[in-house]
Amino acid sequence: MVFIAVLLVLYLAFKRRVxxxxxxxxxxxxxKYYRLPISMYLEHISLDNQFDPDSVEFQAKILEKSGxxxxxxxPPPLSCIPLRKSLSSVKEEAMTIMFSAITELIKKTNTxxxxxxxxxxxxxxxxPxxxxxxxxxxxxxxxSNIMSFNLSGMGCSAGVISVGMAKDLLKTHRNSVALIVSSELLNQNWYTGKNPSMLVTNCLFRMGGAAILMSSRNQDKGKAKYVLQHLIRTTKAQDDKSYNCVYEDIDSKNKPGLSISKGILNVAGDALKANIASLGPLVLPFSEQFRYTLSxxxxxxxxxxxxxxxxxxxxxQQFCIHAGGRAVIQEMEKxxxxxAEDVEAxxxxxxxxxxxxxxxxxxELCYIEAKGRMKRGDKVWQIAFGSxxxxxxxxxxxxxxxxYEKTNxxxxxxxxxxVAIPDLVKIN
Structure with missing residues (x-):
């Protein structure tokens, strides 16, 4: 009887595992014709009456150190003189990025x-x-019965948040397939004022997006690339300094923009410390855990x-640290x-x-794959920071x-x- 009970417990435990x-x-x-060479960008904003000489000079300084x-x-409307911001343009940008990534993904996975x-x-x-x-x-x-969710206001770390949401839904609704689309649209949020903390965003953010296909179906094991092992989310929104670090607002001229604080590296460091305190015990060998606890x-x-x-x-074996900026990557490396190879991607x-x-x-994950560095058994750590x-x-x-994958x-x-990129010299 005890043996049967043990088998039943093991069976139920295995059955619940997804x-x-x-x-x-x-x-x-x-x-290629969407490219924005730095010299072209500086020329355009110099000719655009929306930017004064001080704003142009500031952006030139940031771009010089951008990496x-x-x-x-x-998007093409932002390359025009003067640049064009409109709802129709941002919708076109959304369709261009998302439809392209999804079309390629469903084709390569035969979904x-x-x-x-x-x-x-x-x-x-x-x-919208x-x-x-x-x-x-x-x-x-x-x-018509697809479960659809639209996440906004979650910042650059929203890709991992989407994975966490997909994980929970796939566990609840077994034998299901989830499509995640991660992107940021630039057209409506290109800043045209004079506030330096808001102008930084024009020098950092660029056009891009990704489509990811996840599954909880057993039959997909043979064609899957990865298995999700852990997902840890940390928020510091209860702290005013962290909350205001990346903030959407309007400037003194009522122009909307995204402000980035100079203290972002310290805020990111504190958030990282809290995150790895939760992640470490799950992934680190005992010797490393012991040293950390003793410390x-x-x-x-x-x-x-x-x-x-x-x-x-x-x-x-592999690291994907959010490419939030040259200083952010350099700080995480330290x-x-x-x-060097760990932060190369x-x-x-x-x-x-x-x-x-x-x-x-x-x-970054696609870069590692394209370089032929991803091997069976490798563990990948994706780290993302956000507002x-x-x-x-x-x-x-x-x-x-x-x-090799020709669609990468x-x-x-x-x-x-x-390519060789010199270390960043701190901007005063």
Whole structure:
């Protein structure tokens, strides 16, 4: 009787376990004529009467230190003189990015749109009516009973938030398929005022987006690339400094913009510390956990700020740190004691595509795949930061070797990378 009871408990435990698979990813590749060379951008804003000489000079200074190549892209209306901002333009931008990424993804995974059970779209600054999810459902003629969700205002970390939402829904609704679309739309939010903290966004954000297909169907194990192992979300919104760090507002001339505080690196560091305190025990070997715990105890006794940073390279083989900016990547490299190759995907994503907000971690994952570095058994740590302030982590395990894929957004120029980018000199 006891033996039967044990078997029953084991059976029920196994039955309740649901594995979440990542089938594939598709990142939007802007056409070459969407490129925005830095010299062209500076020329355009110099000729545009909306920007005064001081604003132009400030943006030139930021772009000089940005770590951008001449390949980053923006929507065509923002390249006009004067630039054009309109609802029709932002909708066209949304359709261009999202439809392209989704079309490629369903083609490479041989997925019919009507077999998709869950649709999640995240875009922080644009929330039209009908919604972006409705736009996708209409375009691809998805089912009338599809579960659709539109996330806005969640910042650059919304990609991991979408994964967490998909995970919970896929566990509740077993044997289902979820499509995530992560993007940020630039047209309506391009700042044309004189506030330096708002002008920074024009120099950081660029056009991009990604579509991700996840599943909880057992039959998808054979064709899935990754299995989701952990997802940790941390918010510091209860702290006023963190809450106001990245803030949408209007300037003194009633022009809307997104303000980025100079203290963002310290805020991101605090959020990261809280996030890894929760993630560490789940992924680190015992020896690293012991050192970290001992360090924490000694720090409290001695009342110092110094603490031991665990060696996360003992837990992960691949790293995808949000390409929020050159200084952000450099700071994370320092704080996590990572090597040049560990942050290569992040630096090269920023270099070629710029900050594409929530989709940047997916461009980075595609970079690692295109370089042929992703092997079966590798664990990947995706770290994303966003307004609020938030730090979110997703941990994936690769379950098959990832070979050459002609649809990878990097494959046309992967032979050119990595390129040398000098260390950032602090801007005063």
């Amino acid at each position: 594995t979440i698979y990542l089938l594939d990813i598709s990142c939007y590749q802007p056409p 951008f190549s001449e390949e980053t892209s923006i 019919h749109p009507k077999t998709i059970d869950i649709l999640i779209v995240n875009c922080s600054l644009v929330s 009516t009908p919604s972006l999810t409705a736009m996708i459902i209409n375009k691809f003629k998805m089912r 924490t105890i000694l720090r409290k006794i001695s009342q110092t700020d110094k603490s031991y940073t665990p060696d996360f390279k003992r837990a992960f 704080r996590l004691r990572l090597g 992040s630096k090269m994503t920023l270099y070629r595509y710029g900050n594409t907000s929530s989709s940047s971690i997916w461009y 609020g302030f938030k730090c979110n982590s997703a941990v994936w395990k690769c379950i098959q070797d990832v070979g 957004a990097w494959i046309d120029e992967i032979h050119k990378y990595p």
